[in-house]
Amino acid sequence: MGSQRSTMATLLLMMFTLSSASDMSIVSYDETHPDKSKSSWRTDDEVRAMYEEWLVKHAKTYNGLGEKDKRFEIFKDNLKFIDEHNADERYSFKVGLNRFADLTNEEYRATYLGVKKPRRKLSKASDRYAPILGEELPDFVDWREKGAVAEVKDQGGCGSCWAFSAIAAVEGINKLFTGELISLSEQELVDCDRSYNEGCDGGLMDYAFEFIIKNGGIDTEQDYPYTGRDGRCDSYRKKANVVSIDGYEDVPVNNEKALQKAASNQPISVAQDGQKRGQHRDW
Numbered sequence: 001m002g003s004q005r006s007t008m009a010t011l012l013l014m015m016f017t018l019s020s021a022s023d024m025s026i027v028s029y030d031e032t033h034p035d036k037s038k039s040s041w042r043t044d045d046e047v048r049a050m051y052e053e054w055l056v057k058h059a060k061t062y063n064g065l066g067e068k069d070k071r072f073e074i075f076k077d078n079l080k081f082i083d084e085h086n087a088d089e090r091y092s093f094k095v096g097l098n099r100f101a102d103l104t105n106e107e108y109r110a111t112y113l114g115v116k117k118p119r120r121k122l123s124k125a126s127d128r129y130a131p132i133l134g135e136e137l138p139d140f141v142d143w144r145e146k147g148a149v150a151e152v153k154d155q156g157g158c159g160s161c162w163a164f165s166a167i168a169a170v171e172g173i174n175k176l177f178t179g180e181l182i183s184l185s186e187q188e189l190v191d192c193d194r195s196y197n198e199g200c201d202g203g204l205m206d207y208a209f210e211f212i213i214k215n216g217g218i219d220t221e222q223d224y225p226y227t228g229r230d231g232r233c234d235s236y237r238k239k240a241n242v243v244s245i246d247g248y249e250d251v252p253v254n255n256e257k258a259l260q261k262a263a264s265n266q267p268i269s270v271a272q273d274g275q276k277r278g279q280h281r282d283w
Helices: 044-057 067-087 105-112 161-178 186-192 205-215 256-265
Strands: 005-015 243-250 269-271
Touching (some): 044 067, 161 186, 161 205, 186 205, 205 243
Parallel strands (some): 005 243
16 A cells, blocks of 8 residues: 655636537647648548548547438548637637547537536635736646656546546645645546446546545556446555645636636646637646
């Protein structure tokens, strides 16, 4: 189990909005894909060739009769959106094809989005990182370079993004205060944090932090590994409590300077806005 490590710190939480998408989107921009949207759009043969290449790259296979052609039409619609978006100079970012390119918005939302509205009032606001007049803040902090970010994880087909967001913040703050980066268990939250959160059916990071505090800590990913599905809470592993936290608080709402200040001091937990097309990311 390893020795218990208590993180004597307060976690910061920033909620941009609840993750409920109304439109499908694709990212992971590929500079090698030519931009055809400023002239005539791609021919069907060209799109078909890109589709076949994409199928190989992402090891996609379809068994149902007509399913491949159905997915091609969805792929083509998403690709057209990509081209149109990237040709629009009003946007400061590019989008591109990723593994979700054959999914409709409804399919993506049903499988991957999991942040829910709070069932009860949560009030953890703080002025800890309220901006001060004349204060200079860094434009950029990469917590990966400081060793405070674990390896990339994949939630799979489980709506557990809330658990991954919460755990990443705990891993980061624990690294800053103990000097050791420990990959922690999202699965423990999925299985055991059931007072308000609902496992693969969604949850909220505030409740996850409260669970960790009341439980006395959280186990490691190695000892309580992720399965990508709801499971029975392992009461033995729940008592491991390898890393603990003392509290958490919310970044002031709609205050980008406060967010900048908080993020420059420690990794923070966020819920990504998934309501607009172009914001379904393959992290």
